[in-house]
Amino acid sequence: MNKLRTITKADLTRIKGIVSEYSQQKWAMIPLLQKIQDEFGYIPPQSIPLVARGLGLFPSQVQGVISFYTQLYTQPRGRKVVRVCRGTACHVRGGKTILKLVKQHLDIDEGETTPDLEYTLETVACIGVCALAPNLVVGDHVHGHMNPKKVDQLFRNQEG
Ligand code: FES
Numbered sequence: 001m002n003k004l005r006t007i008t009k010a011d012l013t014r015i016k017g018i019v020s021e022y023s024q025q026k027w028a029m030i031p032l033l034q035k036i037q038d039e040f041g042y043i044p045p046q047s048i049p050l051v052a053r054g055l056g057l058f059p060s061q062v063q064g065v066i067s068f069y070t071q072l073y074t075q076p077r078g079r080k081v082v083r084v085c086r087g088t089a090c091h092v093r094g095g096k097t098i099l100k101l102v103k104q105h106l107d108i109d110e111g112e113t114t115p116d117l118e119y120t121l122e123t124v125a126c127i128g129v130c131a132l133a134p135n136l137v138v139g140d141h142v143h144g145h146m147n148p149k150k151v152d153q154l155f156r157n158q159e160g
Contacts, residue, residue, distance in 0.1 A: 007044045014039065015047045019054035026055050029065055033072055042073040078113045078120035082106070083137040087126030090134040098134050098146045099123065105155035 018035050022028040032051060037043050043066060052059040066072045084099045103109060106119050113120040127135055132144025143154065 007046050011040070011044065012046065012050070015044070015050055016054075019047075019050050023054055024056050026057060029055060029057075029062065030069070033062075033066065037072060042076050045074050048074075075111075076113055076117055078118050080118060080139050081120045081122060081137075083122045083124045083127065085125075085127050085133070085135045085137075086123045087130065087133075089126070089130035093133040094147070095134040097148070098136060098151060101148055101151040102136065102155065105151060 015036060018039065019032065021035075022032045025032075029051070032055070033043055036047050036051070048062050048066070049059050051057075052062045055062075066074060082102060084102055085095055086099070087095075090098075099110075102121060106114055106121055108114055108119070108121050110121055110123055124137075127137055127142065129135055129142055129144060132142070134146045135142060135144050136146055137143070138154065143150065
């Protein structure tokens, strides 16, 4: 479902330029990856060997760091991140159904992004407002006491 934007020669030149700012500075891998992510909205997989070469590391070492840090992404992210709570309080009050409905509305699975790059869908263990269960968050906004009608209102325009 995810549609990766094609990385152009100009993009690769830009990535090489960023990498060259950190040449052989192994300690700077995180800020370097963050800078690439800031530029593209994610870390294009094509940048991994360039980063590895620039820092004098193996690509697997760079991939390992990206996999470890949940704030680093190798897939494009949506403009809005939807987080559906899977915590116990939300689960017993219908959170599973809410997640299923959100998936249907956006036509994506967890961890995926809509083709128009509008939404990325994630789940979280608990967002700390269990009294409002079941909950979901869109961007920074918590939507409590969710039900099928509210899900429909939130995402109605995504269908079609
Ligand atoms: S379990 Fe969902 S907010 Fe706590």
